[in-house]
Each structure stands twice: as C-alpha cells, then as structure tokens.
Amino acid sequence: MADAAPVLLSVRGVTLAFGAKIILHDLSFDVRRGSIFAIMGGSGCGKSTVLRAMIGLLRPRAGTIAVDGEDFWSAAPSRRAELGRGCGVLFQSAALWSGLSVAGNVALPLQMFTSLDAVAIRRLVVLKLALVELSEAIDLAPAELSGGMRKRAGLARALALDPAILFLDEPSAGLDPIISRRLDDLILNLRDGLGATIVLVSHELASLFAIADDGVFLDADSRTAIAHGAPAALRDSCADPQVRAFMRRERPDVVRS
Amino acid sequence: MPHERSRPEWQLDSRVSGHCQIVIAGDWIARSGPLPAFPQSAIASVPAGESLGIDAGGLGDWDSGLIAFVWDARRMAASSGLSLDVSALPAAAGRLLALLPDVVGPQAPPRRPEFRPLRWVGGAALGSLGAIGGATALLFATVGGAARAGVGRARLRRADLFDNIRDAGPQALVIVGVVNFLVGAILAFVGAVQLRKFAADMYVANLVGLAVVREMAAVMTAIVMAGRTGGAYAARIATMEGNEEIDALTVIGIPVSDYVVLPAVLALVLTMPFLYLFGCLVGMLGGFAVSIGMLNITGAGYLTQTLDAIAFSQFVFGFLKSIAFALLIGVASCRIGLQAGRSAADVGQAATRAVVLGIVGVIAMDAIFAVFADVAGI
Ligand SMILES: Nc1ncnc2c1ncn2[C@@H]1O[C@H](COP(=O)(O)OP(=O)(O)OP(=O)(O)O)[C@@H](O)[C@H]1O
Ligand SMILES: [Mg+2]
Numbered sequence: 001m002a003d004a005a006p007v008l009l010s011v012r013g014v015t016l017a018f019g020a021k022i023i024l025h026d027l028s029f030d031v032r033r034g035s036i037f038a039i040m041g042g043s044g045c046g047k048s049t050v051l052r053a054m055i056g057l058l059r060p061r062a063g064t065i066a067v068d069g070e071d072f073w074s075a076a077p078s079r080r081a082e083l084g085r086g087c088g089v090l091f092q093s094a095a096l097w098s099g100l101s102v103a104g105n106v107a108l109p110l111q112m113f114t115s116l117d118a119v120a121i122r123r124l125v126v127l128k129l130a131l132v133e134l135s136e137a138i139d140l141a142p143a144e145l146s147g148g149m150r151k152r153a154g155l156a157r158a159l160a161l162d163p164a165i166l167f168l169d170e171p172s173a174g175l176d177p178i179i180s181r182r183l184d185d186l187i188l189n190l191r192d193g194l195g196a197t198i199v200l201v202s203h204e205l206a207s208l209f210a211i212a213d214d215g216v217f218l219d220a221d222s223r224t225a226i227a228h229g230a231p232a233a234l235r236d237s238c239a240d241p242q243v244r245a246f247m248r249r250e251r252p253d254v255v256r257s
Numbered sequence: 258m259p260h261e262r263s264r265p266e267w268q269l270d271s272r273v274s275g276h277c278q279i280v281i282a283g284d285w286i287a288r289s290g291p292l293p294a295f296p297q298s299a300i301a302s303v304p305a306g307e308s309l310g311i312d313a314g315g316l317g318d319w320d321s322g323l324i325a326f327v328w329d330a331r332r333m334a335a336s337s338g339l340s341l342d343v344s345a346l347p348a349a350a351g352r353l354l355a356l357l358p359d360v361v362g363p364q365a366p367p368r369r370p371e372f373r374p375l376r377w378v379g380g381a382a383l384g385s386l387g388a389i390g391g392a393t394a395l396l397f398a399t400v401g402g403a404a405r406a407g408v409g410r411a412r413l414r415r416a417d418l419f420d421n422i423r424d425a426g427p428q429a430l431v432i433v434g435v436v437n438f439l440v441g442a443i444l445a446f447v448g449a450v451q452l453r454k455f456a457a458d459m460y461v462a463n464l465v466g467l468a469v470v471r472e473m474a475a476v477m478t479a480i481v482m483a484g485r486t487g488g489a490y491a492a493r494i495a496t497m498e499g500n501e502e503i504d505a506l507t508v509i510g511i512p513v514s515d516y517v518v519l520p521a522v523l524a525l526v527l528t529m530p531f532l533y534l535f536g537c538l539v540g541m542l543g544g545f546a547v548s549i550g551m552l553n554i555t556g557a558g559y560l561t562q563t564l565d566a567i568a569f570s571q572f573v574f575g576f577l578k579s580i581a582f583a584l585l586i587g588v589a590s591c592r593i594g595l596q597a598g599r600s601a602a603d604v605g606q607a608a609t610r611a612v613v614l615g616i617v618g619v620i621a622m623d624a625i626f627a628v629f630a631d632v633a634g635i
Contacts (some may be wrong), residue, residue, distance in 0.1 A: 081510030
C-alpha cells in the first residue's frame with residue numbers, strides 16, 4: 001500500500017555538519033505519503049541531526065530536502081515557516097516551554113495560528129492530552145512532570161495543529177511497556193485516521209516492527225545510510241550482517257567473527 | 258577489620274626463552290593509592306615473536322585498577338604485534354577484559370589555547386561588530402513586532418507581557434527606592450559639608466534636585482534594572498535555548514522576537530520611565546531627610562528651593578533617557594541570551610555578560626546624552 005503512494009519528503013545527497021565536523025554525507029531517502037518511516041541506527045549516528053535538517057533547524061551543507069516536490073531550503077523564510085506549521089515535532093528532549101503549563105504548551109500553537117476562542121482551544125487541549133493519556137497533568141508545569149510524562153506532553157503539543165507530517169524523536173523512550181504499546185496504536189490511528197505521514201526515530205525494536213512500514217539505517221562509521229527498507233525486512237533479509245544483527249539485538253562483533 | 262594491604266607490584270619476567278611473563282603481585286585497589294602504570298618501553302624489551310602471558314600467583318585483592326593496567330598492557334602489546342594471554346588472571350577479570358576493545362577510536366587532541374594577540378584582537382573586533390549588527394537587527398525585529406502588535410496583527414500574548422511588567426515594575430520598586438534614597442542622601446551629605454562653609458545651606462536643595470533628576474535617578478535605576486532584570490532575561494533565554502525551547506518555537510514559525518523578546522523589552526520600556534520618576538521622588542526625599550537633619554533649613558524652604566531649581570524639561574530629558582536605557586538593556590540582554598551556548602556554564606556566562614554590558618552601556622550612553630544635552634543647551 002505504502003509503495004504505491006506518492007513521495008512526500010525527498011532527501012537527496014544531503015550532507016550535514018556541525019562546523020568542520022561532518023556528521024552524515026550523501027544521504028538519500030524518500031518518505032511516502034501516509035507511511036510510517038523509521039530512522040534507525042546506533043546511538044550518536046546522527047538520527048536527531050537528520051530530523052533537525054528535515055524540520056528546518058539545520059541547513060544541509062549540500063543536497064536538497066524536498067517537501068511535496070518543493071525544495072525546502074531554497075524557499076523563502078516565510079514559506080519555510082508556513083511549511084513548518086504543517087509539521088508537528090516531538091523533540092528528543094521534549095523541549096516543552098518551561099514558562100507555560102502543560103495545557104499552555106499545547107494551547108500556544110492554537111492561540112498563535114488559529115482564530116479559536118479560549119473555550120474552543122481548551123476543548124482541543126483536553127482532547128489532545130487525553131489522546132496521550134495525560135489528562136491528569138493538564139495544569140502542571142513542565143518541571144513537575146516525569147521524563148515519560150514530558151515526552152507525552154511534547155507529543156500532545158506536536159499534535160496541536162493536526163499536522164500532516166509528524167516528526168517523532170524517540171517517542172517511547174522512558175515509557176512503560178503498556179503506555180508504549182498504546183502509543184504505537186495512537187501513531188497507527190493518527191496515520192490511518194488523519195492520513196498523517198510519520199517520521200520516527202526509535203530504538204524500540206518491537207514497536208518498529210509493529211508499526212513502521214519503511215525506513216533508513218544510518219551508520220556512524222561510514223557516516224551515511226547503509227540500508228533502506230521496512231524494519232522487519234531489514235531484520236530478516238538485509239544484505240548487511242551488521243544491520244541484521246542490530247535489528248536482532250545481537251552483538252555485531254559476535255556476528256562479524 | 259580490613260587486612261593490611263600489600264603494595265601492588267609488577268615486573269617483566271623473560272627468563273624462560275620464548276615466553277615472557279608479566280608477574281603481578283600485591284593488592285591492586287585503585288582507591289587505596291596510586292597504581293603502577295604500564296610503560297610503552299616495557300613492551301619494546303620483549304623480543305619479537307615471543308608469547309606474552311601473565312603470572313598472577315601473588316595477586317591479592319583487585320578492582321578496576323588492575324583491569325586498567327592489564328588493558329594498557331594488552332593494547333601496547335597489540336600495537337607491537339604481540340598478543341597478551343590473560344587466562345591466568347581471575348575469571349571475573351578475564352570477563353571484564355573481554356568487554357574492552359583492543360583499539361580505542363581516535364580521540365580528538367585536547368585543544369590548546371594559542372597565543373596569537375593579533376588574531377585575538379581582530380576576532381574580538383569582528384565579534385563586537387557582529388554583535389552590534391545582530392543587536393540592531395533584533396531591535397528592528399522587536400520594533401516591527403511592537404508595531405504589528407499595535408495594529409493587532411502580531412502575536413504578543415498579553416499574559417506574557419503582564420508577567421514581565423509585574424516582574425520589572427512593582428517588584429523592583431523596593432530596590433530602586435532604596436538605592437535612589439541613599440544616593441539622594443549621599444549627595445546631600447557631600448553638598449552640605451561644602452556649602453556650609455559658604456553659608457549657602459539652602460543650595461543643597463538645588464544640588465540634590467538637579468543631580469537626581471538629571472542624572473542619578475535615571476542612571477542608578479537603569480543600573481539596578483540591568484543587574485536585576487537584564488541578567489534574568491539573558492539567563493532565562495539562554496536556558497530556553499539549551500532546552501531546545503527556542504527550536505520548538507522556530508519550527509512552528511513563532512518568531513522569537515515576537516514571543517520572547519518583545520514582551521521582555523516592552524515590559525522594561527513601559528516600566529523604566531515610571532521607575533525613574535519614582536527614583537527622582539525618593540532620591541529627593543533622601544536629600545530632604547539629610548538636609549533637614551544636618552542643616553539649618555526648614556522643610557518648606559527646601560521644597561520651594563527644589564521647585565525653583567528644576568525645570569520641567571529636566572524631567573522630560575530624564576524620562577526620555579530612561580526609555581533609551583530600557584531599550585538598550587532589554588535588547589542587549591535578550592540578544593546575549595539568544596547567542597549563548599547550550600550548557601549550564603553558558604547560561605551563567607550569559608547572565609554575567611548581560612549585567613556587565615548593561616551597566617557599561619548605560620553609563621556610556623549617558624555620557625553621549627550629556628554631550629548632546631550640552632550642545633542642545635538643555
Ligand atoms: N550541537 C552540536 N554540535 C556539535 N556536534 C553535535 C551537535 N549535536 C550533535 N552533535 C554530534 O552529532 C552526532 C549525531 O548526533 P545525534 O544527536 O544526531 O545522534 P542520534 O543518532 O540522535 O543519537 P541518539 O540515538 O543517542 O539520540 C554525534 O556525534 C554528536 O556528537
Ligand atoms: Mg537522538
């Protein structure tokens with residue numbers, strides 16, 4: 001199904017660097033509309049960095065990132081902001097606005113970009129927080145939340161404007177297995193119900209196999225993508241033994257020798 | 258009772274030809290004192306092609322200190338093409354060693370500060386030009402945001418503005434009052450001592466009034482606010498930067514100048530002139546209290562003398578100055594906060610820089626105002 005859908009995000013020959021330090025080079029992949037796309041790889045290989053480039057926070061040193069055929073980084077800043085508004089982002093650190101309550105965090109995008117009144121906004125906030133099972137924390141400050149609660153509040157904020165594309169950096173890190181499982185269901189429902197496209201960074205193998213239908217595998221040593229495909233396919237039939245081992249939670253040195 | 262520890266010792270034993278041994282003895286406990294290190298030269302003395310093993314017969318207690326030593330030995334042996342057989346060590350130590358790689362990835366060499374004065378001066382000069390440019394751009398963005406807020410099109414949240422105003426205004430009254438009262442009192446002391454010599458007691462009122470209204474109230478209030486509010490703005494924004502909060506704003510296209518900078522700067526600009534007027538009042542009160550106590554003046558006389566001495570234009574001048582100071586402190590501290598790095602140390606540094614720059618900037622700006630006032634004859 002996902003294969004037939006048109007390409008929504010296209011990353012072509014992208015090089016990403018901090019100063020003189022090249023993090024990734026010659027990176028290319030396509031995200032199809034309506035798919036759940038996984039960015040995989042070991043810790044520190046640059047998954048969050050790729051996400052930063054796709055959401056407009058880090059300009060690639062080379063290459064292009066196109067959204068629906070439109071080159072994102074050569075668009076005017078105002079157009080980039082407009083495209084950005086169609087995206088919901090959950091940061092790895094959640095990045096909640098510390099001066100606002102949980103409800104305020106979810107409400108701010110609505111206050112800024114819709115003409116809804118306070119009552120309507122509150123109703124939407126309650127709904128989004130209920131979706132991530134955080135209704136009881138609605139009026140707490142971010143500093144009063146646990147790590148997993150912060151992640152869920154960040155997800156509710158990412159959902160505030162009903163984005164067409166969701167970028168989730170390790171959504172289930174710090175969540176217990178039950179909530180993490182329900183989060184998987186939520187992600188599937190967002191895709192099936194709202195037709196959202198989801199780009200996901202995750203180390204949670206079980207969840208990747210269950211929900212992701214495409215993906216890319218990054219490697220810190222060669223600093224580029226070394227495999228493309230759905231996580232389950234990478235586990236079963238990837239040509240690269242290192243990727244297969246990773247997806248099976250095996251020690252790579254054991255496999256190599 | 259723990260038993261007395263024996264000293265950790267080792268030596269290279271190559272008596273048996275074809276087989277070299279590292280003989281380890283004693284207690285190898287890292288926290289009980291310095292442990293021997295394995296020198297590179299030791300491996301060089303092993304003839305090529307010999308096998309290398311360990312004799313741990315005399316080994317007592319051990320912890321990661323022993324592991325570090327043997328790992329060093331193994332890596333040095335590996336780099337000279339030898340392999341170290343660790344099977345004679347206790348099994349637990351062998352398992353820990355098995356987890357450690359033979360080669361550690363290249364480590365970036367530690368950065369050394371270089372002594373290059375020209376480069377340093379040039380860098381600092383370019384840096385300050387860039388900072389001035391950046392602050393000016395931020396000033397324009399903020400003024401633009403304020404203009405759009407004026408016609409109801411910008412995204413200034415009233416709650417944020419009120420929070421900032423409360424913090425910059427009413428909560429600053431006490432400290433601004435104390436400082437200005439004392440400054441007024443000090444001026445009166447200094448003036449009284451001198452003017453009494455000429456029996457010109459009355460003119461203390463002129464001295465205090467003019468000095469407070471024209472210079473001291475505006476400058477002292479601005480310095481207090483630079484330390485109090487400017488430092489807090491810089492620290493708050495730098496922390497938001499470190500938490501990726503600024504990134505989260507940028508992604509959905511909320512301009513940082515509207516959401517963070519505008520309420521902060523606007524709060525300062527709206528409160529500072531009134532703090533200045535308050536400072537004038539309290540400063541003159543300080544002078545009044547000292548004069549009445551020390552000098553031969555009546556309260557009514559002091560008041561009429563003060564009213565005579567100060568023209569209304571002096572207040573206007575001080576009022577305008579304090580608006581300029583507020584803009585300077587607000588924009589400079591927000592800019593410093595936005596430019597700061599992401600670590601806790603960077604936040605502290607940003608706060609310090611904002612305070613220092615605020616104070617120096619206010620005094621420098623006041624000097625410029627003084628020159629202009631002189632030329633314009635105010
Ligand atoms: N601001 C920065 N400045 C310099 N280097 C950075 C910066 N941020 C990240 N890096 C480097 O970029 C590399 C990739 O980091 P990134 O955060 O993208 O990793 P990741 O794949 O998301 O890892 P994890 O799974 O642990 O989150 C790392 O080597 C890191 O040191
Ligand atoms: Mg990451």
